[in-house]
Amino acid sequence: MRVETLGDGEPEVAVVAAIHGDEPCGVHAVERLLATDPPVDRPAKLIVANERALDAGVRYLDEDMNRAFxxxxxxxxHEARLAYRLGEALEGCRVLALHSTQSTAEPFAVADGVHDFARQIVPRLPVAALVDSANFVEGRIFASAPECVEVECGYQGSVGAAENAYDLVRAFLKAxxxxxxxxQSREVPVFRLFERVPKEPGSRHEVHVENFSRVAPGTTFASVDDRAHVADTEFYPVLMSAHGYDETFGYSAERVGVVG
Ligand SMILES: [Zn+2]
Known part of the structure; x- marks a missing residue:
C-alpha cells in the first residue's frame, strides 16, 4: 500500500485508488495530481491500496478486497490484512474511493445510505447519480470508513475513466x-438498490436496457441465448452489464429522490 500526503499535518481527507487491482483509473488520477504538485490549504492522503494486485493486473490475489473489510x-x-491496514490509515478521514465498471461510461457515486456526508459531497461531484447500496454493504469499505463515498469513474481500463477519476478527485478535494x-452544487438523483439480478450460464449474454433508465413491466431487459429475462415490475437497472460479473447481470433499483 502506497500512502502519499499532500500538505502538512494529520489529514482528515483521503482518496483511495486501486482497491481492485484491475481498475487503474484511480492510480492514474493520483499520479497526475501528484505530478502537478498543487498548492494545498489543508492536508490530504492519496492512497494506492492493492499494489500487489495492480502489479499483477488482477482484481485481487486472494479475495475481493471490497468484501474483506x-x-x-x-x-x-492478503486482502483482509490490507483492508485492516487501509482502515487504520483512513481513521478520522472523509474518503473518496475510486472504482471503475463494465456497466457505464458516465460516473456515478455509491454510498452506504444517504447520510450527511453523501448529501454534502455528492452534489459537488461530476456524477450522474447516487446509488444507495445500504442493502449490500457486507465487507465493504464502509465498514472501516463510515464517512466514505465510492465513485465508479467509467469503463474499466478506459482513458475516459482515468480522465473522469482525475476530475472527480479534484472536485472532491476542492469541496x-x-x-x-x-x-457548484447540483441536484443528483438517488437510486436505492433492492435486488441482485441473477445471470444463468449460457453462450451469449445480452443486456437490452440502459443503466439508470426506467424499465417498464413486461420489458425484456436481458437475455441468455434465446431465453428472455422479462421485468415483472418497474425498476431502474444499476451496474447492469452482460459480462461484468459471473453470476449476476447487475442490480435492480428504485428511484427514491434527489440530493443537492
Ligand atoms: Zn472496483
Missing amino acids: PGAPEAET QGVIPGHT
Missing part, C-alpha cells in the same frame, strides 16, 4: 477545502 492484522488473505477552487 474490516479485515484483521493476522487474517489469512473539502484541500485545493483552492469553487465547486
Whole structure:
C-alpha cells in the first residue's frame, strides 16, 4: 500500500485508488495530481491500496478486497490484512474511493445510505447519480470508513475513466477545502438498490436496457441465448452489464429522490 500526503499535518481527507487491482483509473488520477504538485490549504492522503494486485493486473490475489473489510492484522488473505491496514490509515478521514465498471461510461457515486456526508459531497461531484447500496454493504469499505463515498469513474481500463477519476478527485478535494477552487452544487438523483439480478450460464449474454433508465413491466431487459429475462415490475437497472460479473447481470433499483 502506497500512502502519499499532500500538505502538512494529520489529514482528515483521503482518496483511495486501486482497491481492485484491475481498475487503474484511480492510480492514474493520483499520479497526475501528484505530478502537478498543487498548492494545498489543508492536508490530504492519496492512497494506492492493492499494489500487489495492480502489479499483477488482477482484481485481487486472494479475495475481493471490497468484501474483506474490516479485515484483521493476522487474517489469512492478503486482502483482509490490507483492508485492516487501509482502515487504520483512513481513521478520522472523509474518503473518496475510486472504482471503475463494465456497466457505464458516465460516473456515478455509491454510498452506504444517504447520510450527511453523501448529501454534502455528492452534489459537488461530476456524477450522474447516487446509488444507495445500504442493502449490500457486507465487507465493504464502509465498514472501516463510515464517512466514505465510492465513485465508479467509467469503463474499466478506459482513458475516459482515468480522465473522469482525475476530475472527480479534484472536485472532491476542492469541496473539502484541500485545493483552492469553487465547486457548484447540483441536484443528483438517488437510486436505492433492492435486488441482485441473477445471470444463468449460457453462450451469449445480452443486456437490452440502459443503466439508470426506467424499465417498464413486461420489458425484456436481458437475455441468455434465446431465453428472455422479462421485468415483472418497474425498476431502474444499476451496474447492469452482460459480462461484468459471473453470476449476476447487475442490480435492480428504485428511484427514491434527489440530493443537492
Ligand atoms: Zn472496483
